[in-house]
Amino acid sequence: MTAPSPAPATTDTLLSVRDLTVEFGTKGQTPFRAVDGVSFDVRPGQTVGLVGESGCGKSVTSLAIMGLLPKRGNKVAGSATFDGTDLLTLDDREMRDRRGRDVAMIFQDPLSSLNPVVSIGVQVAEVLQRHRGMKKSAAMAESRDLLDKVGIPDPSRRLKEYPHQLSGGMRQRALIAMALACKPRLLIADEPTTALDVTIQAQILNLLKELVVDSGTALIMITHDLGVVAGLCDEVNVLYGGRIVETAPRHELFASPRHPYTNGLLGSIPRLDGARNEQLAAIPGSVADNIPWTSGCAFAPRCSRAIDVCRAETPSLEQDSVAIEDHLLRCHNPWPTGGEA
Amino acid sequence: MSETTSMLDKKDTAAEHEVLLDAQDVKVHFPIKRGVFFDKTVGHVFAVDGMTLQIRRGETYGLVGESGCGKSTFGRALLRLEEPTNGTVTFAGTDLSPLKGEALRTLRRHMQMVFQDPLSSLDPRQTVESLLLEGMRAHGLTKDAKAADARLRELLTAVGLPVAALRKYPHEFSGGQRQRIGIARALSVDPELIVADEPVSALDVSVQAQVINLLQDVQEQFGLTYLVIAHDLAVVRHISDRVGVMYLGSLVEEADSDGLYATPLHPYTRALMSAVPIPDPLIEDQREQIILAGDLPSPANPPSGCRFHTRCPWRQEERCDTERPQLRVVQIDGVPTSHRVACHYAEQIHSGEIERHEVSATAVDPSSLSDSPTVNTQENPGGPISAP
Ligand SMILES: Nc1ncnc2c1ncn2[C@@H]1O[C@H](COP(=O)(O)OP(=O)(O)OP(=O)(O)O)[C@@H](O)[C@H]1O
Ligand SMILES: Nc1ncnc2c1ncn2[C@@H]1O[C@H](COP(=O)(O)OP(=O)(O)OP(=O)(O)O)[C@@H](O)[C@H]1O
Ligand code: SF4
Ligand SMILES: [Mg+2]
Ligand SMILES: [Mg+2]
DSSP, rough: OOOOOHHHHHHTEEEEEEEEEEEOOTTTTTEEEEEEEEEEEOOOOOOEEEETTTTTTHHHHHHHTTSSSSSEEEEEEEEEEETTGGGGGGOHHHHHHHHHHTTTOOOOGGGGGGTTOHHHHHHHHHHHHHHOOHHHHHHHHHHHHHHHHTTTTHHHHHTTOOGGGGGGGHHHHHHHHHHHHTTEEEEEEEEETTTHHHHHHHHHHHHHHHHHHOOOEEEEEEOOHHHHHHHOOEEEEETTTTTTEEHHHHHHHHOOOHHHHHHHHHHHHHOOOOOOSSSOOOSSSSSGGOOGGGGGGGGGGGGGTTOOGTTOOOOEEOOTTOOSSEEOOOOSSSOOTTOOO | OOHHHHHHHHHHHGGGGOEEEEEHHHHEEEEESSTTTSSSEEEEEEEEEEEEEEETTOOOOEEEEEETSSSSHHHHHHTSSSSSSSSEETTTTOOOOTTTTTHHHHHTEEEEOOOTTTTTTSTTTOHHHHHHHHHHHHHHHHHHHHHHHHHHHHHHHHHHHOGGGGGOOOOGHHHHHHHHHHHHHHHTTTSSEEEEESSTTTTTTHHHHHHHHHHHHHHHHHHHHEEEEEEEEHHHHOSSSSSEETTTTTEEEEEHHHHHOOOOOSSHHHHHHSSSSOOOOOHHHSOOOOOOOOOOOTSSOOSSSSTTTTOOOOOOSTTTTTTTHHHHHOOOOOOOOEEEEEEEHHHHHHTTSOOOOOOOOOOOOTHHHHTTTTTTOOSSOOOOTTOO
């Protein structure tokens, strides 16, 4: 097992994830490792990105932290220390309590986390009653204010409506209002805008930015979109095949992406401000071509810089020797500084 | 690079200006039925409401707009997979409106569609080979078995799949590979025009880039004309020669790709552009953001006048909510006549004479969105599309 390399958590760390590993599979089968030794820290008021393509383990990472993985058929190892307590050791009741009070989560599909037969206003109010001990009438008034705050037009009317009566963007706002209701210290947003139109995405991202600035809430932003990351995240973790392959502060990462996968992703994206009619520098193949991390670098079969050692030895996550800032890299043959894409 | 030069070469030939497809004032209004037997029409969804555009031979025309603005319905109406309520579509000089049955079917050989997930609606028990041959057979292209076989191999090579793929079934392929098969299928009948509806939006970015490159390669190789429909402006700009921006059923702006990016004139285009994230923190930190208020209004109850007026940050007291602006040429230095915009105040907005102001969101009546029982928003409802 490669050791997690990030420095020990500093005192102002809010959440410290260490060597998080999640395996799926029932007895008798070879287990499938969806998340493999993931470590990262989140400080108050900081936005940390988890970015990568479909199936790389983003959602499983967040569900494991939140204690929301299915009860059976998986094995979780490692730790997720929140304010001195390892969340992974809490029992159901303790975790449920935490989820209302300290940590909240919003998902790509807000409908799945809203109760279809309870009006939006009551759902927000219930959170306030349960976690902030408010009386019903005060909770309803506060609920209205929260809906207003997240930009739901005509909140007094919307209060009485049911989830199916709202558009996708409005539902996501309602969910954010519910998350805000418990004044969480950590918010995990799993692809919160992926199902939305880009102009609505801009509204929601703005709302999240304001939230972080105004309340000092820490945000873990899960997305496959490097564009979203570029505008939002202080610190970025790039995942591939369940492992972090590169970690760096936002500016550092985009200015000198060193991992061939990060580079490949950047080269694959048609940029609104990019040159046209040029071939995109696509990454060949698909994740189906991966080799197991235990026998080398999972990305090697798709990697333009793969050398012999890449198929023979598992690369570990280490501080990039040439970077000035914190910049972790899991690669035998990274791009020279400055990248190529 | 050779690709860029040959694209430029093409521009100089007369063929470049030949209009292959001409859509005039196309409308598709879906009746909203209610009552016990759904026989009472209580209103209409104005899905496509006056689309006029021309696509020239050999070019890629990109149609961009947000969910529900009518892009797919328009694409389907061009192929008469949806019966237009109004307007005419002329393809290579032939007016499609009076065509029926066999004549329409024959013509469809020249116009093929590629979908978000082209195989989702196809028979999962058919091999790739029989899926590809199906279309060819329908158009009598399999009479010479040897030639058909050679054609299959040529198609697979063109889309970058091994010949072994012929014996496999759709579910054995990844999303990107499935899209390659979908493209091969469209190419199999040797069409002139391909309407690609969100061809890459279901794919991971690394694979999306492969398919975008492939679309460009086969266009070159087979001399195709494309209408690419997508909600992602960055993708559309990348592959299109010209771009049309759609909002609630009609075009609000049309320009060549670079012109649109350099000088977006319509307030909606400007907002859309400012909302597309760019993977560069230096740019993200300082670009102007135009955050629109509220949601897209319901196409069952579109706003009066300019359909964007309810959300427009430049909206004026006069004309905007009463008079529907037509797509028109503007008098602005450096903006060519091919750049057209449907905004009453495009010039004054461009010059800065009219300034941006706050807009408060108006609630969109949700009942008008969800109450139409006949609404079919399925992306790819099988049937007629796959039977060319
Ligand atoms: N309950 C489960 N049982 C078995 N395998 C699972 C389960 N949940 C997730 N997986 C697998 O774990 C891997 C990681 O999944 P995860 O949902 O974290 O991906 P993701 O990065 O969030 O992708 P996406 O961008 O598609 O949401 C995938 O291969 C997935 O199939
Ligand atoms: N068969 C139908 N009957 C009634 N309404 C329909 C039908 N098909 C589409 N609509 C409605 O017409 C409008 C335009 O739909 P369309 O699918 O063309 O939009 P789109 O721009 O392709 O959106 P998306 O980006 O979500 O694919 C939507 O409001 C849709 O609900
Ligand atoms: S016509 Fe008026 S409302 Fe419409 S885009 Fe122009 S300024 Fe805005
Ligand atoms: Mg996920
Ligand atoms: Mg569509």
